[in-house]
Amino acid sequence: MELQPFSDKERMETLRRELTDPRVYLYSCYDLGGVDGTDDWMFALNGYGAKHEFLGLSINRSPMGVIEPAAKIFFTVQVGETVHRTWDNLQFHAAYADRLEAGSYYWRDPKAGFSFELLMVKPGCARIQFTIHNHHTASMPVSVCAAFLQPDLTALTGSGELFIEVKAGQILFAPETEFSATAAAGGKAEFVAWLAAGNCDEKNRVAIDNARKTDMDEFRARQYELSHPRALTDFPTGDDREFALKVYNDLRANLINYGDSFFSAPNRVTHKGQWLWDTCFHVLPWSLFKPEIAETLIENLFQMQEESGFIPICYSHAVGSVNYATQPPLITFALSRIAASSGLQQRLYPKLEKFYFWLEQNRKLPGGLYGWKTGGESGMDNSPRFDDLPGEATTEKNLDYTGRVMPPQTAHIDLSCMMALFCEDMAEIAAQSGMTGEAELWLGRNAELKNKINSFLFDDESGFYFDREENGKWHKIKTVASFWALTAGVAEEKQARALVSHLMNPEEFFTPFPVPSVALDEKCFCYNYWRGPVWVNTCYAVVDGLRRYGFAEEANAISDRVIAGIKRDWEHSGHLWEIYDPLGGFAENMEKKRWGARENATQFAGWTATVLNLMMK
DSSP, X not given: OOOOXXXXXXXXXXXHHHSOOGGXXXXXXXXXXXXXXXXXXXXXXXXXXXXXXXXXXEEEEOOTTOOEEEEEEEOOEEETTEEEOBOOSOEEEEEETTEEEEEXXXXXXXXXXXXXXXXXXXXXXXXXXXXXXXXXXXXXXXEEOOEEEOTTSSOEEEOTTOEXXXXXXXXXXXXXXXXXXXXXXXXXXXXXXXXXXXXXXXXXXXXXXXXXXXXHHHHHHHHHHHHSOGGGGGSOSHHHHHHHHHHHHHHHHTEEEETTEEEEOSBTTTBOEEEHHHHHHHHHHHHHHOHHXXXXXXXXXXXXXXXXXXXXXXXXTTTEEEOSOOOOOOHHHHHHHTTOOHHHHHHHHXXXXXXXXXXXXXXXXXXXXXXXXXXXHHSOTTOGGGTTBTTBOOOGGGOOOTTOBOOTTEEOHHHHHHHHHHHHHHHHHHHHTTOHXXXXXXXXXXXXXXXXXXXXXXXXXXXXXXXEEXXXXXXXXXXXXXXXXXXXXOSOHHHHHHHHHHHTOTTTTOOSSOOBSBOTTSTTOOSBGGGSOBOHHXXXXXXXXXXXXXXXXXXXXXXXXXXXXXXXXHHHHSOOBSSBOTTSOOXXXXXXXXXXXXXXXXXXXXXXXXXXXXXXX
């Protein structure tokens, strides 16, 4: 099966209209870190600038988990005798998380050009600039209808056809220039206004007053520096650099401030929180651009750590710490792959040690292996590994195992391997810190656990690792979880080769877009979340494991297909997605647990951005 180009142009255009394209969307962040999740605003051109859409802006508020339409502003521009109400032949010149530039050489009149600049100068406060370019040999009158939104959110003053529709929230529109002017022959006319979105009118006024003090030339230079890191030159070709630039700016948009610090959200809208294992992958692409950000993201995870050593699954502004469970313990995995400074490793060593011993006390089984508490704790929320648990039959309506408690005495292959990797990494940190005795203890734990995994969780008949109850009952579902035996260095040579034979089989895991979360030949394979779709974080881990064992050709074959699939879907939709179609179809058709089709999260520039790390191998 080969990846085929999309051919249904009409459907593509329909989907473009339905999706929020991040290439034409402006977020509240005007610098690294954005703003907190409780007062987060997003601006876009009406219709995302599509031809024949009304001129103006759409404004949405984005608290945790939803997008709330707040307002729409409609403009009418008169150039000479011609009135323009829609975008026409608009070309985007720059589209980043805090800067949008677009223009059209002509508006039906081939000698009347138009450009539009939207800058997020302060969080939630944007500067709007219209410029009409006169290519005629005579001067030309131009006007843009203007209005002012009063504090009661309903009264409008001004003239012409401009109006603001407010559905929720507080919007302040403040013109800075007169909205009528004459463009000289060969010259231009510029119109400037400020727009602030916040939770009160006075706050908006202060934001605009402060933003107006900004030197715009300096701001543009600073913005360009932020959105074009020098590390982009590490990507070898122009196309790769352009793609990396887009991904990097989505990463920037997903940084969320809280207090004096910040975290990286999986995406800014529906997942506005700090998840444990997500962050451990988010730092990998950040390390390519700003290693100091990567280190800070890891260190900030420990702000959630409790005195017992427990680290909760998530923190969000809406609910604080979500502590019903932890998540895959991959902090040392992340530390070792971002070449963290020895100072950071030494600071975190005692905190990591506390986390390890909490896991040993609370997740270790009598036989010495490890098991998850819930499906959500594993990160693989609805994996068929957890189907048909006692008293809870699997049906189409209950494919969400986030809080489902695992039966006792079940050893899980991924957690057991992750704990072996934890020991290996701790041994390395201890050795680098001169703690030779501690390093030997960690290596001893690692060796003991690897032996238990290989003797109890590897099935010789099928040549694959599976979950298994301590009474001997197997849970034989081939999933991506088993390849942690490669990433963690658990598999012996014979077992590694057996795993690779499954991994490179096109009827199992080597699909047009590899690696599916469930093998293609499993009866339970489908397009629902962890029951078949591709997750880029586990693709990265698989490739990492292949390289560890010297399977470079296989690693390149998988990473090449993953990179091609993500780029192809980006060109179609403008998004990085949470999950992808292993057979190469549209990512937006993937399903999510009990919510069904078209619930795939967009702008998922967290662990999906590890595609950049795959490109750098």
